[in-house]
Amino acid sequence: MKSVTVVKVGSLRDADPAKRGKIEVRDIPEQQLGDEDVKIKVAYCSICGSDPHLVENIFGWETPFGLGHEVSGVVDALGPKAVKRGLKAGDRVAGNFLKFCGTCYYCQNGQQQFCENADEYNRPGMSESIVWHESQVYKLPDGVSLKSGCLLEPISIAVRMMDKVGMSLGRRVAICGGGPIGLLGLQSIKMMGATSLTMIEPLENRRNMALAYGADYVIDPAADNVVKASASIPSGRGYDVVIDCSGSPKAVRDLPQITAKGGGLVYAAMYPNDYEMPLNLYKYCYFNEISITGLYVAPYAFPRAVQIMPRMKLDEFTGAIFDIDDAEAAFAEHLTGNRLKILIRCNKLDIE
Numbered sequence: 211m212k213s214v215t216v217v218k219v220g221s222l223r224d225a226d227p228a229k230r231g232k233i234e235v236r237d238i239p240e241q242q243l244g245d246e247d248v249k250i251k252v253a254y255c256s257i258c259g260s261d262p263h264l265v266e267n268i269f270g271w272e273t274p275f276g277l278g279h280e281v282s283g284v285v286d287a288l289g290p291k292a293v294k295r296g297l298k299a300g301d302r303v304a305g306n307f308l309k310f311c312g313t314c315y316y317c318q319n320g321q322q323q324f325c326e327n328a329d330e331y332n333r334p335g336m337s338e339s340i341v342w343h344e345s346q347v348y349k350l351p352d353g354v355s356l357k358s359g360c361l362l363e364p365i366s367i368a369v370r371m372m373d374k375v376g377m378s379l380g381r382r383v384a385i386c387g388g389g390p391i392g393l394l395g396l397q398s399i400k401m402m403g404a405t406s407l408t409m410i411e412p413l414e415n416r417r418n419m420a421l422a423y424g425a426d427y428v429i430d431p432a433a434d435n436v437v438k439a440s441a442s443i444p445s446g447r448g449y450d451v452v453i454d455c456s457g458s459p460k461a462v463r464d465l466p467q468i469t470a471k472g473g474g475l476v477y478a479a480m481y482p483n484d485y486e487m488p489l490n491l492y493k494y495c496y497f498n499e500i501s502i503t504g505l506y507v508a509p510y511a512f513p514r515a516v517q518i519m520p521r522m523k524l525d526e527f528t529g530a531i532f533d534i535d536d537a538e539a540a541f542a543e544h545l546t547g548n549r550l551k552i553l554i555r556c557n558k559l560d561i562e
């Protein structure tokens with residue numbers, strides 16, 4: 211089967227072709243269907259902001275390795291013991307690319323995100339088919355298309371983000387970074403009663419999307435000083451909740467300054483793994499008592515992500531579609547930042 215494969219690690223943006231990473235579509239064997247497994251014919255797999263970082267080899271994998279964890283598709287076959295979730299052939303599904311083992315210390319301690327065996331079923335989703343354990347597979351709600359369905363995984367991240375912010379009705383909220391996760395987070399926290407909801411984002415079209423999804427204010431960090439602009443927005447006392455979805459070392463240093471006393475600051479993106487941020491502990495942690503946290507993956511979030519999906523506005527996330535044969539062009543387009551999200555069509559299916 212066809213699968214989008216990293217054949218050389220390195221930054222896809224590297225100006226030097228000798229150092230630049232490379233992906234190509236390769237023919238790889240299909241995975242074996244185990245007794246408790248589900249084989250899915252993949253409809254769409256969207257490109258995640260983390261995918262180019264995988265090509266840079268942040269996890270130190272050996273090439274060749276596959277990409278893709280934001281998958282939707284149709285159930286093709288079920289193992290004889292994949293009977294616990296009522297799935298059947300033809301069901302429209304999406305899922306969690308990680309299978310939490312349920313047996314290790316962390317799984318049994320309510321911390322599946324740290325599962326020591328979670329990669330066992332972490333398989334390349336930008337492929338014509340994928341085999342997952344039944345526990346990873348979720349039926350899409352009626353009315354959620356396969357195109358939108360591949361966003362279940364990023365929506366699960368937005369749900370987990372909400373779990374970490376300590377939200378309550380009326381809190382003043384700022385989100386830094388209007389990419390897919392930032393805009394899904396914005397839609398989520400709007401539903402939870404955010405006020406003075408502010409998107410900090412340099413691209414005009416993304417600021418406009420934020421306004422359309424319910425932001426009260428937008429700040430362009432390329433044109434305005436974020437700290438000054440923030441001070442004029444809510445009550446002048448900063449935001450009770452600040453969430454970084456930018457992953458940008460340039461953007462993240464301002465955020466403790468716009469967080470209100472006693473507020474919460476969530477660094478919710480993936481960061482360059484050698485970046486270290488100076489932080490005045492006296493000012494922010496001692497004197498202002500702000501709580502700082504982050505997040506890695508999204509356990510316990512998928513059932514709620516399924517519930518919330520039909521309420522999300524997703525049309526602008528699913529407009530750019532490339533066939534799997536054009537995966538290289540799809541990644542090139544992703545890197546331009548012109549598109550909010552890019553979907554790889556892995557099979558042409560006759561259902562939506």
Ligand SMILES: [Zn+2]
Nearest residue numbers: 258259260280
């Ligand atoms: Zn992702």
Ligand SMILES: [Zn+2]
Nearest residue numbers: 311314317325
């Ligand atoms: Zn585990």
